[in-house]
Amino acid sequence: MRVNLAVKIGKLKLKNPVMVASGTFGYAEEFKGFINLKKLGAIVTKTITLNPRRGNPPARTCETPSGMLNSIGLENPGLEAFLKDKLPFLEKLGIPIIMSIASEDDSREFIELAKRLNKLKAVSALELNISCPNVMGQESLISQDCQATYSIVKSIRRITAKTLITKLSPNVTCISDLAKAAEDAGSDCLALINTLSGMSINTERQSPRLAAVVGGLSGPAIRPVALKMVWEAYNKIKIPIIGMGGIIDTPSALEFFIAGASAISIGTANFINPRVSVEIISGLGKYLKRKKIKDIHSLTGSLIYES
Amino acid sequence: MLQIKAKITSNKKFKGSCWHCIVNAPSLCRASKPGQFLNVRISEGLKPFLRRPFSIHNIFGGKLEILYNVVGEGTRAFSGKKSGDYLDLIGPLGKGFDYVGARGKRVILIAGGIGVAPLLFLSKEIKSRDKLILIGARTRDQVLCEKEFRNSGSDVKISTDDGSRGFSGRVTDLLKNIIATEKAAKGAMQLYACGPGPMLKEVCNIAIANNLQAQVSLEEHMGCGIGACLGCVVKTKNGLKRVCKEGPVFYAKELIW
Ligand SMILES: Cc1cc2nc3c(=O)[nH]c(=O)nc-3n(C[C@H](O)[C@H](O)[C@H](O)COP(=O)(O)OP(=O)(O)OC[C@H]3O[C@@H](n4cnc5c(N)ncnc54)[C@H](O)[C@@H]3O)c2cc1C
Ligand SMILES: Cc1cc2nc3c(=O)[nH]c(=O)nc-3n(C[C@H](O)[C@H](O)[C@H](O)COP(=O)(O)O)c2cc1C
């Protein structure tokens, strides 16, 4: 039996629904020795800002039960250096490249970024990172406010025809309200979830394990939270969802489809097993065959339960 | 860079809290250079979750050695591995020591505690007949690899913080004494160091004050070990650099402490 793993997200056609999450795959070159990058459904770049960012001081990572905290602080070379040094390698892969972008303190930067990227064929879609918890001094996230989310997505929608993905934060009271705001503003797709904010303490030193004190939690520890948010958003909106948060193997990837995701993204698991993404692509195919499901589409939101 | 499952041929207590593991890994051995490291997946499960970085301690006949201190959950689980078990290894990672320039020069290696780990492999590869290793430890029972360094053709000097063996005091004070008495050889002297952060900082200060070339191997907490997460950066004069990619070995003169 032939099974179909191809999915469509906005205008974007992916040959399979497995991508790698922003910030966990560098600019892909780091992984070329481990996997055939061309096999991936898509690659999401580390978030890029208009100007270079130094990020936060070390220590920037620490292990926590079944997960890790990070406070990288959006270190990136800035748009110009990205286009010159990183994009050419990505472009040659011939698979969709989703560029994650963020603004620092002024949301006009988002518009500027979107305008500049509009013309580039090598960029297949834009992912708006309005949910990074790691920018010091920032009091709240755009994606913690429905109105702010609506207005930023709307203003970028106006100026770009590219597929627009809005990445939301789990650090909110009601995820489906924010999902709806992004949908209403014209987002083609949602990416759920970014990291949960958290901290960890060294008790001997009575000091935080991260220099920035707080950071973003990722890995299997957050999977139940992520799944529930995907499921809630799925029940409220019509646009497709890219599910992520603690996926480490085929069963954990399948959970997200069943909860309502149309595609999935692999984050922290890339650090532990750099080959995990391609292993999951083949695992999904095998599962569909075994369950006699022709198309991965039919798995999305296929949760069976009595309510 | 390889990702392999290597069979453990021996994993034994070496001294105190220090353990010694040997794996069968011919392909890794062929690719490895002194100062590079491995990122080790200790458990197939979630505990510990991330990989753990360890220096390549030694290679011989297709076998690779890791020398490690049991300090926490991950290294404790490592010490529970038996010969015949497999270890999932990624490596060799990082760029290692630059030792071509050491040929024919006076070479001083400075190790603090478990910092001996990458220096044994280095001392075997360095083509100089004039090698001295300073092994620093808190106390005499914690002096590591004295015999191994002697066998590799190095002179050995020992320092202990409590004075129970060798020079009494810090290994960096021993280094200062040696530099002061060997003034003549200065121009041709090369330093290589690995150990705790404060010790490495002091080695860098000494090197700069005496106008000597020094390379130090740093540790930083790692997410990925392969340059993808930007979790392991240190400050240098040329901006932030990743310990796992541009390091773990840096020149004294490029670091900002
Ligand atoms: C390039 C490099 C080479 C190293 N080589 C050796 C070696 O040859 N022998 C040896 O004994 N140790 C070495 N270390 C240190 C070793 O990685 C840590 O001791 C080990 O990760 C501790 O794990 P744990 O779970 O037992 O400790 P825990 O403290 O429970 O670890 C918790 C987390 O902190 C990280 N961590 C703790 N201490 C360190 C440290 N010093 N450096 C980096 N991360 C740390 C762990 O990796 C883990 O993610 C090296 C570190 C680096 C960066
Ligand atoms: C080290 C690290 C860096 C990250 N950087 C970014 C980033 O730059 N932009 C972004 O949108 N998400 C970033 N994330 C969040 C991930 O893309 C993902 O949403 C999150 O880690 C949850 O998935 P996971 O549990 O599979 O890792 C980062 C995560 C980690 C662990």
Ligand code: FES
């Ligand atoms: S540990 Fe991820 S970049 Fe060095």
